[in-house]
Amino acid sequence: MGNYFDFQSKQSEQVTVNIHPEADFREILQTLESIHFPDFVTNAENIKYAVLELISNSLRAHRERKVDKQVIAVFRAADTKVEIEVKDFGGGFDPERLPYPLEAPAETIDLTSDAFEEYQEKHRYLRFGMGLLVTKKTFSFFQVIFFDEEEQPVQWGEREVIGTVIRVSTNG
Numbered sequence: 001m002g003n004y005f006d007f008q009s010k011q012s013e014q015v016t017v018n019i020h021p022e023a024d025f026r027e028i029l030q031t032l033e034s035i036h037f038p039d040f041v042t043n044a045e046n047i048k049y050a051v052l053e054l055i056s057n058s059l060r061a062h063r064e065r066k067v068d069k070q071v072i073a074v075f076r077a078a079d080t081k082v083e084i085e086v087k088d089f090g091g092g093f094d095p096e097r098l099p100y101p102l103e104a105p106a107e108t109i110d111l112t113s114d115a116f117e118e119y120q121e122k123h124r125y126l127r128f129g130m131g132l133l134v135t136k137k138t139f140s141f142f143q144v145i146f147f148d149e150e151e152q153p154v155q156w157g158e159r160e161v162i163g164t165v166i167r168v169s170t171n172g
Contacts, residue, residue: 006036021062050138053131061090083169092161106136139168
């Protein structure tokens with residue numbers, strides 16, 4: 001059983017993808033599609049969709065704040081699980097502004113709630129609050145870490161947030 005990714009004619013336990021904030025969406029999609037997951041992964045398409053949501057959120061933050069650094073997505077195969085990390089320098093986001101508590105289990109979040117409707121209206125239906133939720137539903141482990149200018153972890157509101165790392169993994 002292959003415990004590695006196939007990417008660009010190479011086999012590796014780790015794949016790192018650097019994405020420029022002005023990258024064309026089709027290129028990003030094509031890159032993600034060209035990553036072939038280890039044999040033990042049964043839901044690769046769902047994983048890629050969730051990661052694409054995270055990358056899209058990160059790129060939007062970079063573009064809105066005119067950040068010229070790359071968004072970094074790292075895929076790792078470890079034993080029988082996949083770990084993925086998406087890191088951006090887009091200034092983070094206020095978890096209190098989401099239409100649900102960030103720490104809430106995905107299965108308890110109601111997509112038809114007034115909070116979701118209000119969130120979508122407030123953002124003129126350009127944001128739906130779904131990227132993180134899709135990710136929470138796809139992965140057994142989900143963690144959001146904000147970091148400061150020294151790339152040290154920081155709590156939201158404690159001091160200036162420079163970026164976000166989202167770590168996820170499948171069951172192992």
